[in-house]
Amino acid sequence: MPFKSTPQPFKAAINAVTIGVGDKAMTIGGENVLPLYTFDAPIANPPKVGFEITDTGLELAIPGIAALYEGTSTIGERAKKAETLEGVDFISLKFAGADPNGENKSAEDCAAVAKEVASATSLPIVVEGCGNAEKDAALFEKVADALADRNVLFMSAKEENYKAVGAAVGLAYGQKVGAESSVDINLAKQLNVLLSQLGVKNENIAINPGSAAVGYGFEYVASTMERIKAAALSQNDTSLQMPIVTPVASEAFNVKEAVVSEEDMPEWGPAEQRGIDMEISTAVSAITYGSNAVILRHPESVKTVSSFVKAMTE
């Protein structure tokens, strides 16, 4: 008997969330099928690939990135270069320098940096904080004001600061709120419930349910994302129908495979290539398990992952 394929789209769908404005605005989510299951129904908004720029420029230590930025001196110029990368859909601006335990840059300084980047690029912008809950809340408020007309996604509101971030970013400025939990499926749902009880509309929320580099507990990330998509689609759980955005860069480039130098481990080959490999493997795995967008650090990864997405969804 010949095989007859029966498409199985779900009645429920992931929310479509638009980030950015104008021609280059992007929409993530909207699908009513499991990740990359184009044989069940078309996926209108394939997963998006973002390129990370940090305010501190630490990534310039990687030769391939330094080469991209050759001849630039300001973060605005770097953003302009980033825009030309093959396969890039959005810019993710990370304020690593705002960390109170590091450079402790003021929220006002960060807002000025954000403005500079925004005027240099028309790509959609995602803003990543420094990870300190209190500082991020203050920082996001200033940046949300500075980029009021750019429809920015802020990463992230956490259990410790969701009220401040949700109120400032989501309610006062109508920007998009990222809800972050660390591989805790119940907290992922709870944060969405709390944000919506606060008044943030579901279609203005994206989630980062946690990430890890492959080989470093990624199976927990995978099963969490799998359960989220199952609840969203097969159980029509409206508290989990938010698209997933996964920051891969900081995970992939911080594990020993990417960090140990070639001098220390000659048999492993060049460190940069290992970082790229970790980043690509992690990003592709994340997309396969349900990320609607990934944030990457290396131009080579952006190129490869975007061509993977194209091959899988076209």
Next chain:
Amino acid sequence: MGKFIVIGERIHCISPAIRKAMDQKDPAPILKRAKEQLDAGADYLDVNIGPAEKGGEELMKWVVTLLQENFDNVPLCLDTANKKAIEAGISVYNRQKGKPIINSADAGDRIENIDLAAANDAICIALCSKSGVPADNDERMVYCQELLERGMGLGMDPSDLWFDPLFLVIKGMQDKQKDCLEAIHMFTEMGLNTTGGLSNISNGMPKDIRPIMDAAMVAMAMANGLNSAIVNPCDKRLMETIKSCDIIKDNCLYADSYLEI
């Protein structure tokens, strides 16, 4: 896999306020009860207009339109002995949020309601009795087969027949309760959907006892597979029990605020 479906029972012509509102076509009391039930977590609303021999068609159309226009096409369960009124209700029914449910067919005089459901692509509650209370589960299963065969013979999907084991009042029929749970278990094993007028079990008990008894029954029935019931969603204890059982059965992902959503 899906969440338990709560069919709100409070729009019922036995209630004097609702009866009067239906007679006078006064929207306010009906809308108030609908809102209370939806706020409390009802998925479907039962609309019981009684036998409605006179003017039933017009009345059902009026209530269906009234509720769906005011509550974002809320799905409804049409409950009357007047078949023409059910058809009239379906003719104005919007399916955006779910198919209409016909309440109900049995294996006796009301078996033709299955034909009505099949002809109108509706869900039909299939009561496993003929005349009066089935003596045992052998009898229940015979009726179940009759109803199932009739529906499938007319091209219905078995999932659109929601089998009602006939919940019986505890005061007087205490010895029949285990049968009822066992019947739910058997329907579930057959892959069938189940529902029923669960609060019937606590009829005649003191007001403060009823929510306790209903909650215990729903938990035991859900453990046996019950996936819907026609109940009073404004009964907080009952709703908390249903939501908790949905978590335990993994029908719904846990979050600390699960009782609030």
